[in-house]
Amino acid sequence: MFKPFSLFVGLRYTAAKRNNHFISFISLVSMLGLMLGVAALILVLSVMNGFDRELKDRILGMVPHASITGYDQPIEDWKSISSTVLDDPRVIGTAPFIHAQGMLTNAGQVRGVMVQGVDPEAEKAVSIVADHMLNGSWDTLKEANFGIVLGDLLARYLGVRMGDKVTLVLPEASISVAGVTPRLKRFTVVGIFSVGAELDSSLAYINIDDAAKIKRIPEGVEGIRLTLDDLFKAPLAVREIGSKLPGYYLISDWTRTHGNLFQAIQMEKKMIGLLLFLIVFVAAFNIVSTLVMVVTDKKSDIAILRTLGATPGMIMRIFMVQGVVIGFAGTLLGAGLGTLLALTVTDLVAWLESVLGVQFLSADVYFISYLPSQLNMSDVVLITASAMSISFLATLYPAWRASKTQPAEALRYE
Incomplete structure (x- = not known):
């Protein structure tokens, strides 16, 4: 002192x-x-x-903490798998999805996009998008309406607003009397979201049943998204969960997509x-x-x-x-x-x-x-x-x- x-x-x-x-x-x-x-x-x-x-x-509120997908084929019994996964105390939510990559066009404007076919109600358990709607309602993403929810920046690039039509072009060819043509489908903009991130410029959502139709998946889904209680334990948790499932599945987690x-x-x-x-x-x-x-x-x-x-x-x-x-x-x-x-x-x-x-x-x-x-x-x-x-x-x-x-x-x- x-x-x-x-x-x-x-x-x-x-x-x-x-x-x-x-x-x-x-x-x-x-x-x-x-x-x-x-x-x-x-x-x-x-x-x-x-x-x-x-x-x-x-970012990690929009992308899945982990996902389970099938080997080159849809998961037909996805509901039972989802129920089994939810029995694990580390899993707090699951949602089915069908993923597609393509282009959205409107009035001569073209933009590459990742399209997620989702179940609107189940998606709320694994994504924050429903809480960041600028226009429209997430619940309007109903089956057979062929509605689409766009990111704010994506909507600006395409110059579209609520109620406008956009055309989704998939890289999968269709054979018709006119020859080989890309697969096209018109959608109506029913919502615009904004999370203030790069995903606003490259992500769109459609109903999972509409996605199944345009990708010609008769039954099942391509995969299941998981939300975990601790995202930093996702790599270990999803491996342990995947090992307990019957059959063979591809497993992935957020560290492979956004870990870097x-x-x-x-x-x-x-x-x-x-x-x-x-x-x-x-x-x-x-x-x-x-x-x-x-x-x-x-x-x-x-x-x-x-x-x-x-x-x-x-x-x-x-x-x-x-x-x-x-x-x-x-x-x-x-x-x-x-x-x-x-x-x-x-x-x-x-x-x-x-x-x-x-x-x-x-x-x-x-x-x-x-x-x-x-x-x-x-x-x-x-x-x-x-x-x-x-x-x-x-x-x-x-x-x-x-x-x-x-x-x-x-x-x-x-």
């Missing part, structure tokens, strides 16, 4: 106006550098946490965090140069204190107090600024986009169209504690040098 004398003198030195304005400037720069480093680290980690959250909540994206975000978070932490490290060690100059400037004061009875330990603690005050003040200011920016950066970026008329994150390029942020207090506590610890360690050497000052040597030329 600091003695009252050391604390008193250290705080006086910190608050006093110095004759050497350069030292005061360096002290201010050290504090501002530490503040900006801590604030940047908190802000960037919060943004990376936001991307991580959006990936899990939106998730791993990239995690890696970027670690690397960016490390780089920004080095900035904090450098800023904290500016305190060393500040205190070294202060010690040199205060040699005569140190000598006088020593002659008045101050011990080397007291002198060391005086300058430790001064360095700790600079470091802690910069850290706390940075933590406050970083927290404020992390909580408001999404709105600030949206405001800048509206003012400048540009979109920084386009859904054509990035998997979401806005800058997310999620502030974790554990990150703030860890960053603040680390910066304070580095600041404290940075004071030890200059304070030790000050304690070794000899009064006779310091006062020789005074």
Whole structure:
């Protein structure tokens, strides 16, 4: 613990106006550098946490955690398989699907699309799309209506609105008297959804019975989607579930389709965090140069204190107090600024986009169209504690040098 004398003198030195304005400037720069480093680290980690959250909540809310499909043939007894799968406590929802890839056309506009044939009611258990409808209702996706639900960006590209007609072109050829022609079917737009992700530009939903007709599947479905209670355990869980099923099935999970994206975000978070932490490290060690100059400037004061009875330990603690005050003040200011920016950066970026008329994150390029942020207090506590610890360690050497000052040597030329 600091003695009252050391604390008193250290705080006086910190608050006093110095004759050497350069030292005061360096002290201010050290504090501002530490503040900006801590604030940047908190802000960037919060943004990376936001991307991580959006990936899990939106992208992985639209794609299945796992799926079970048949070997080159439909699954005819899919209801019994779905019932068996639901008996596993790790599975919280299942839904059948028929998948197709093709092109949607309207008024000369053509767009590649992934079409999912789904059971509207069962799909609610494995997808969030029903909760993100912009226009229309998810429940209007009924059998034999040949209705289609499009992503918001996909509808814009095609220039369609509610009630408009679009043509689905499948790459499977049909042989008729006119020769070999692609398989075509007209659909009516009955809904438009938006999840703010790249899937808005490439995904469409139709009723599973309509999908079976256009793909000529007389009975059964192509596969079953699964939603698990813990998506990070999906690879192991789906393998164990698949091994218990009668017959042979293909199993897959989200790590095969979007795992690289998730791993990239995690890696970027670690690397960016490390780089920004080095900035904090450098800023904290500016305190060393500040205190070294202060010690040199205060040699005569140190000598006088020593002659008045101050011990080397007291002198060391005086300058430790001064360095700790600079470091802690910069850290706390940075933590406050970083927290404020992390909580408001999404709105600030949206405001800048509206003012400048540009979109920084386009859904054509990035998997979401806005800058997310999620502030974790554990990150703030860890960053603040680390910066304070580095600041404290940075004071030890200059304070030790000050304690070794000899009064006779310091006062020789005074």
